[in-house]
Amino acid sequence: MGRWQPGAPDRLRRAALDLFGEQGFDATSVAQITERAGVTERTFFRHYADKREVLFTGDEFQEPFLRAAAAAPAGTPVLDVVAAVLEAACAAFEAGRTRHDARARQRIIDAHAGLRERELLKLTHLADALTAALGERGTAALPARLAADLAVSVFVTAFGAWIAEGEERDLVHLQREALAEVRALVTGTR
Template structure:
């Protein structure tokens, strides 16, 4: 692969995922990832601080969720603002062309304790970012915490369904269904 080709971060992520599947996360080096992508080690480190982060999108999902919460209609309640942000995430990030990569990525994460721990920390950061975004909308602290934690749960449910190869539904509709299911569960609890 020529070094001048565009989308170095995407190429690095694809190369890393391939190598993690072939040799295991622990047995893959940054140099191997860079070489597979047709890039240099220094190019790798320009985009990612370490080989773990190549699978975590550099905060893209968090940024999109925060933007989506901020862009929600002013009259939207806290959970509806989060749902609007999840819809936007489905339109811009969790697209059909990312489904296969995401499913493969999740399999690699599931096979490695260090990566599962990193994923858990990323979800904590995601929740904290949603809380802050809701606070900026004037949502009281406790309400923002509840809405953000429910939003993270909704995201997890929708994501797990979205990466399932037997499912062809888009992320946004799955998130809306998960929201309805969470609301229904809350009504009976």
């Protein structure tokens, strides 16, 4: 494939996932990724700062969470805003990824301490952004932070269930189930 053909970021992501899975993250070079993707290293660095960033796309991960928080009607209880945020984010997340690729990505991250740290940083940034979005809605600082952390925790829990081998339910269903468990814990019915 010529470097001028469209879809370079997707080809690079696919090539990187395949190579990381085959030979490990540390053993894979940018040159190998670009060769497999059929692009130049210059093209790689136009899209990604380093090979780690292929696994951690930018702000588009946060966008559905933040859009849903902003779109919730004024006066909506914060836990209902969290539910709406999770609903929208999980639907968008699942629509943009295959379970197979998500499993492969997670195996790569789980096998490398530095990548696990980077994943936690991404989730912390999401919690920070959600805290700010809830604050902009008028939620006080402490409940905004707790609600944001809860949203991230429920998302991570549902995602972990979604990528589990043998799991067939969709991500939205799994997040609803996880949030229902949280509500049961909070109300003392669990």
